[in-house]
Amino acid sequence: MSQALTYEAARDLLYREALLMDSGRYAEWLALFTPDIEFWMPTWRDEVTLSDDPDRELSLIYYRGRRNLEDRIMRLQSGLSVASSPTPRVVHQVSNILVTDAELGAVSAAFTCHRFDVRMDRADVFFGRYEYRLVHAEAGWSIARKKIILLNDTIPTVVDINAI
């Protein structure tokens, strides 16, 4: 039987996710996602409309399955990607957390990520909204869906999964 999501549980999970990414604890970060996670950052179709069909419109990132996030983490840590080393320093600030449907585990939040690219001595900021669906399993709450609505989508050279 499903368990209703509380604000405190949602807040703790989102804060933990941010902390794990910001501190480079990638294996623990991956463990927050269900094996069939839908991880989606849509493009903007035009100035005011987001794309909404990942099968017919381009996304910035679209994955079904945690193993795709494992690929991204592997690349990030591999030492084989010049864009990923040295790893940029990031901090995610997550706010405006609202449980929009406790039965479905739906959560809305706002985010700001500051990234300092050590290589280029350059700081960037990325901001937008998150839409989550959280599910409860034996180990607690997990992320079954994460949609990232990036508002400033002119990308300065690169945006990897650690900066959104």
Added chain:
Amino acid sequence: MGTFQLDDLIDDRPDEGIFRVNRAIFTDADVFAAEQRAIFEQGWVFLGMESQAAGPHDFFTTTIGRAPVLVQRDGEGQLRAFINSCPHKGARLAQVRQGNARLHVCPYHSWSFDSAGRNRAIKWKNAGCYTPAFDSEDHGLAPLPRFGNYRGFLFGSLAPGELSLADYLGEAAKLLDLVADQSEDGLELVPGQVTFTFAANWKLQLENCSDAYHFTSAHPSYISVLERRQQEMSADVVASVWENSDYWKEEAQGVAGGSFSFDHGHVLNWGIFGITPAIPLYEQAGALGARLGEGKRDWMFNMRNLTIFPNLQIAENASSQLRVIRPIGPGMTEMRTWCIAPKGESAAARRQRIRQYEDFFNPTGMATPDDTVSYENCQAGFAGAVQPWLQGHGRGMTATQPGGNRFGDRIDLKPAHNVLADSRLSDETLLQNYYRAWAARMAPELAA
């Protein structure tokens, strides 16, 4: 202008086996300003696809060099291109990248223009106490001096000139045909735009698209992801074109691809992928062969990176990308990029194309960032000019041949030069073709 003459920047001595490029062409502000005048504001520049303004009164906006451009279709279906600037005070007229407008009303003083660019109203004209001389002026939008459409690829020029678009594209038009003919219904850009910048010179993007040499060096993390996926064969992962090809692998034997160089700076580098299900076009392989012949069909299944000088690139390798290069400054470039696709392909093929695209081409993906960051490393390195001449344009010089070859003959391709390459030759003479066109255009600017 300035301190440089052409010989200071491009050292082209074919009889001595020397072709060198001075780092200053990537960093010097005077060279950049001269490029804007001589290349972007003189000749043919790619604007966009006809499909971006498909219906009556549709429009899209872009730039030529520094100039804002409005491409607009009128109610009868005719496309035109204008400077996107109100003749009254110069304000940018259309504010968005793409839209539909029977009438553009300037947001500053409400002058209005129909979809054929004609002035429709000047607010309070009769009360304006204008002179007869003003009344005799044309108050419509300024059309681009030249505007051309090759099979849905739209080009414009800010200056009149002798060279027709057909003559400018020349034999390279046959490579646009390889894109345009993939569907009888034509081409479209998949909805969803991706824009990124990099802090480096625009010519690094020009070069990288044509540079087979960097793939295994700049993208080992992507290659290791492919290897991991191959071991798993999971339904969750996207099938990659690369993992099904030996084209880029060192141990491959024989001719693996090569390059073609065309007049006016257009180039292609290509590799043999073969007709594999990893390519979304696979479902059409039989029909394309029957309709177009096997030679042309087989070429559609080759890896192809095409540059139409100076600002259009179509990369058909991991997926299919159309790129528009926009120089912002000597050390800053903006890229507008789209997934380009044949209309009418199956939902499964379209999904596969999109997933492959995101994976490889996006600035949020796993390959392009390792290119653009490398451009930035070049830009940083260029500042050291103790040895001003770069050594990056010499591979393939003893392999280059005038005219075409047996592979190009299959589509009757008659380039100026070609190189046939094994997997490791990684020709750089096609980059020389960029700089010879660049030098020809820049010569008047760089005269003593």
